[in-house]
Amino acid sequence: MSIIGVGLLGGSIGMAVKSVITDCEIIGYGHREDTLKRAIQVGAIDRGTGDFRSAVEGSDLVILCTPVGLLGEMLRGISGFVKAGAIVTDVGSTKASVVAAAVEILPDGVPFVGSHPMAGSEKRGVEFARADLYRNALCIVTPSDRTPASAVNEVEGFWRLLGMHTCRMSPADHDRALAEASHLPHALAAALVTMQSAEAMALAGKGFLDTTRIAGGDGGLWRDIFIDNAGNMRASIAKLRDQLDAIEKLMEPGKGEELRKWLDAAAAKRRALLQEKLREVTPD
């Protein structure tokens, strides 16, 4: 199999595969020699190359692990060399554009199945890769109407092999839901940090650090995601603005009881989510 882009996500896939399968050669594609060397050293790949043909020509499974903004370029790079019957997937945080690009770029007989394994870290680079990064996390698989069922099943089986749960969504539904649940929260965390005066920052406590933790992520990765998912981001920002309007109205005199109810409802909704997540990671 081939891993195109050997950073935190790609490297962790290699290590995870090696922890469960022994007879599979893993080839890493990258354009920086030292990254490929480190990937071999940490046991993420068997060999590295900066050449697309050498990276994919024998592989049954090709996984694109670059930032979202480079996925089109990677698809164009591999399209002439990936063998018929091989399956291509990816790990990007947005799905509509890459699924559409793959249909356009990859030859017939090479199905693309979009994947979004929901695991990661603010850290980047293969030196932070770990075999258990994906264990117990959710992978969203996003087939289109045209994706062969057998390819979808194979890709789901692959992620389950790494210890993931899987679910299926259309690329469009995925991008809409992720804008709300992940991309907007990231933008908000960055906005909250950016707007702080020096006086306010001096008083920031544990709550502020937690709320803004995800703002510590890599700017380039998130830039790609925001731009690729800009339409849904704008819709999510509009929904948030409505909530800000609601808060401002509820701070008016005589609305105390309504404001308390609004806050309690948010707290209860979050508690329910937390319970749900705890159930997911704690099997009966």
Place this chain on the structure above:
Amino acid sequence: MSIIGVGLLGGSIGMAVKSVITDCEIIGYGHREDTLKRAIQVGAIDRGTGDFRSAVEGSDLVILCTPVGLLGEMLRGISGFVKAGAIVTDVGSTKASVVAAAVEILPDGVPFVGSHPMAGSEKRGVEFARADLYRNALCIVTPSDRTPASAVNEVEGFWRLLGMHTCRMSPADHDRALAEASHLPHALAAALVTMQSAEAMALAGKGFLDTTRIAGGDGGLWRDIFIDNAGNMRASIAKLRDQLDAIEKLMEPGKGEELRKWLDAAAAKRRALLQEKLREVTPD
């Protein structure tokens, strides 16, 4: 000394005082008998009462530990009974209104020194109180122009005795900075949870849970804070809206480089804050 309101914050003060001073009687005021009993059981207070006179008449230090919305009522309750020369302080998250109310309500010769010990939890109730809740955290002391310096020094000394760092700010500066660094983040966390569709919530991961952790807090406490600090909250919401405008502009075509810079700057600002906080808790 007297603790008016024996919940998480008041109870933790009692336990912390008992861990460093042995010859100080701690009286807890509350209107629920079972709360006072539990407070005695966990070692937070020596005796409890629902009577203001009995709660404060012999005390040198009276600490108001109720939700912000009840502070005026508590000041009126104790004002006829607190002895001349005693000092009154509080633990509220907003300071301008309580400092103004204290000047109005307390008799001459009973100085009020506003305090905001920045410690707490989403949990509430004396059963979660702990002697080390305040250790190594920051307490903001907010004297007015009229607060006697000796009273400010005594109150600062008290918080340091519990292991806190202290700093001074005017009540108005405090409330402005806290709206940005604490109250708006709380409102945003609640807004983020509230706006989520069921589809999006199903995909919420660790990042979302971290970002919204503070939304799990008690609605009544935060209602009081938002209403009391509504003016500064509106100003902070306006600053956030400006950031949302900025993000929307940066998602337009050709702005990728600017968007990356904006995100990287936020990440760098947060990293600097984290370093600062780590330095504070790790003495040389």
